[in-house]
Amino acid sequence: MTDESLKVGIVTISDRASKGEYEDKSGPAILDWLSQALVSEWKSNVKVIPDEQDQIEAELKALVDDERCHLVLTTGGTGPAKRDVTPEATLAIADKVMDGFGERMRSISLKYVPTAILSRQLGVIRKNCLIINLPGQPKAIKETLDELFEAIPYCIDLIDGPYIETNESIVKAFRPKSAIRKK
Amino acid sequence: MTDESLKVGIVTISDRASKGEYEDKSGPAILDWLSQALVSEWKSNVKVIPDEQDQIEAELKALVDDERCHLVLTTGGTGPAKRDVTPEATLAIADKVMDGFGERMRSISLKYVPTAILSRQLGVIRKNCLIINLPGQPKAIKETLDELFEAIPYCIDLIDGPYIETNESIVKAFRPKSAIRKK
Amino acid sequence: MTDESLKVGIVTISDRASKGEYEDKSGPAILDWLSQALVSEWKSNVKVIPDEQDQIEAELKALVDDERCHLVLTTGGTGPAKRDVTPEATLAIADKVMDGFGERMRSISLKYVPTAILSRQLGVIRKNCLIINLPGQPKAIKETLDELFEAIPYCIDLIDGPYIETNESIVKAFRPKSAIRKK
Numbered sequence: 312m313t314d315e316s317l318k319v320g321i322v323t324i325s326d327r328a329s330k331g332e333y334e335d336k337s338g339p340a341i342l343d344w345l346s347q348a349l350v351s352e353w354k355s356n357v358k359v360i361p362d363e364q365d366q367i368e369a370e371l372k373a374l375v376d377d378e379r380c381h382l383v384l385t386t387g388g389t390g391p392a393k394r395d396v397t398p399e400a401t402l403a404i405a406d407k408v409m410d411g412f413g414e415r416m417r418s419i420s421l422k423y424v425p426t427a428i429l430s431r432q433l434g435v436i437r438k439n440c441l442i443i444n445l446p447g448q449p450k451a452i453k454e455t456l457d458e459l460f461e462a463i464p465y466c467i468d469l470i471d472g473p474y475i476e477t478n479e480s481i482v483k484a485f486r487p488k489s490a491i492r493k494k
Numbered sequence: 495m496t497d498e499s500l501k502v503g504i505v506t507i508s509d510r511a512s513k514g515e516y517e518d519k520s521g522p523a524i525l526d527w528l529s530q531a532l533v534s535e536w537k538s539n540v541k542v543i544p545d546e547q548d549q550i551e552a553e554l555k556a557l558v559d560d561e562r563c564h565l566v567l568t569t570g571g572t573g574p575a576k577r578d579v580t581p582e583a584t585l586a587i588a589d590k591v592m593d594g595f596g597e598r599m600r601s602i603s604l605k606y607v608p609t610a611i612l613s614r615q616l617g618v619i620r621k622n623c624l625i626i627n628l629p630g631q632p633k634a635i636k637e638t639l640d641e642l643f644e645a646i647p648y649c650i651d652l653i654d655g656p657y658i659e660t661n662e663s664i665v666k667a668f669r670p671k672s673a674i675r676k677k
Numbered sequence: 678m679t680d681e682s683l684k685v686g687i688v689t690i691s692d693r694a695s696k697g698e699y700e701d702k703s704g705p706a707i708l709d710w711l712s713q714a715l716v717s718e719w720k721s722n723v724k725v726i727p728d729e730q731d732q733i734e735a736e737l738k739a740l741v742d743d744e745r746c747h748l749v750l751t752t753g754g755t756g757p758a759k760r761d762v763t764p765e766a767t768l769a770i771a772d773k774v775m776d777g778f779g780e781r782m783r784s785i786s787l788k789y790v791p792t793a794i795l796s797r798q799l800g801v802i803r804k805n806c807l808i809i810n811l812p813g814q815p816k817a818i819k820e821t822l823d824e825l826f827e828a829i830p831y832c833i834d835l836i837d838g839p840y841i842e843t844n845e846s847i848v849k850a851f852r853p854k855s856a857i858r859k860k
Contacts, residue, residue, distance in 0.1 A: 391652050409757060409797060410797060411794030414780055414783060415783075421598075424668060426668055427594065428597070431591070431593060441757070461792075462792045462793075465795065466792070469757050469795070485790060485791045487790075604781075608828045609831050609832070609853075611778055612831065613777060
């Protein structure tokens with residue numbers, strides 16, 4: 312475990328948002344959620360890029376390898392359409408794939424819409440960073456983080472990242488007893 | 495989106511059925527289900543082939559690349575046995591894998607039998623076609639389509655296929671409001 | 678199907694247990710569960726090895742190819758940490774991946790802890806053997822086998838292994854009617 316404070320990369324992947332044709336509401340929705348949920352110190356690094364596999368891979372690598380992010384959250388580009396290449400880019404730069412994240416995110420979204428199965432969202436590890444493909448819509452981002460995030464602090468512990476503390480009225484981080492740090 | 499009518503490929507994969515040793519009931523069960531569920535125009539292309547990976551790959555490619563199917567439904571060959579190679583063939587010709595389809599199909603079948611986890615069913619995209627490995631048994635085909643199909647019309651929309659309308663007493667197609675076409 | 682009796686390999690994968698720094702409780706928990714659950718004849722082959730991908734691959738191959746195990750159960754090494762390489766080793770020696778096993782195991786464990794999604798447990802087929810990565814903790818091993826095992830005897834049938842009979846007060850093996858052997 313490290314004493315650094317948490318660094319979070321937030322990447323909106325959208326052709327239209329990256330050209331300014333469309334106001335990005337998804338990146339801000341992630342920032343807003345984290346601002347309410349995290350009580351330990353954290354910094355963010357926010358990007359908006361087009362649906363180009365090479366650019367997505369380069370951005371994810373830069374956030375992990377150069378910026379030393381412990382957590383990277385992407386939004387957009389996970390559907391079945393031709394321009395949806397976020398999972399391909401994420402997989403290409405992954406050290407380990409965490410199948411449970413994709414399964415869990417689809418299962419959360421399935422409570423709201425049957426088309427949740429069309430999402431190819433992944434969770435992967437690269438070096439000491441957890442990268443997660445969140446849904447594209449602000450509403451679905453919140454629904455996902457509200458439930459998914461309870462498993463994230465312990466995952467960051469296991470890959471030697473900082474100890475994350477949350478606002479339990481938003482989400483309660485789950486850790487086995489032996490991993491809970493006494494204050 | 496295209497104005498063509500929906501083309502569906504239906505492929506029974508079975509050594510015995512392809513030799514005529516066994517009457518194929520699974521392909522007809524798919525046709526029957528579609529006949530009741532679809533109200534927009536559609537055409538089908540029906541095949542019965544043995545459990546040979548090369549032949550399955552060639553047939554799937556022909557249905558997508560030459561016959562221009564928008565949806566291909568296979569039945570058979572998804573178990574753990576040596577001759578079960580449908581998922582291997584499907585994966586070999588896929589552009590994108592849709593993990594949510596396999597998860598959802600197993601989760602539907604798990605309500606009926608605990609051995610649902612033995613199925614390696616996939617959903618994939620090749621070009622502008624969605625290919626789905628359905629279960630082998632007519633009963634399980636119906637149980638799966640009754641629930642799974644609600645997400646299929648919107649998936650076909652997203653890969654630029656025709657707008658599918660269903661008989662809502664069988665299955666109600668789910669689309670986000672912005673994707674619903676006014677009559 | 679074969680008339681041999683069931684051979685089960687049990688592999689604890691742990692740096693500390695393999696050095697004797699730590700008493701292995703997980704391998705014994707698997708043995709104990711099987712002793713209570715199986716009524717047909719069986720033999721076991723028990724190993725404790727470190728979290729080294731090469732050694733895990735070599736051990737799994739030896740248990741399947743040389744020892745002719747029909748079922749291999751591993752415990753340990755499935756998390757996101759750097760030394761967790763059990764899934765990588767399992768995948769490297771697999772003929773077929775059974776996605777339903779990983780999904781089902783995470784879904785069982787999710788009833789107990791939200792961090793179940795951090796596990797990368799796999800089920801795969803190599804030759805005539807089913808290999809399953811179980812959780813690391815004795816409590817989670819029992820919780821998993823209590824539910825998962827009902828699908829295992831029929832899976833072993835389908836890959837030409839021995840007919841397994843269980844103590845129904847522990848777990849009831851599920852088979853389609855046509856696969857149930859009359860006494």
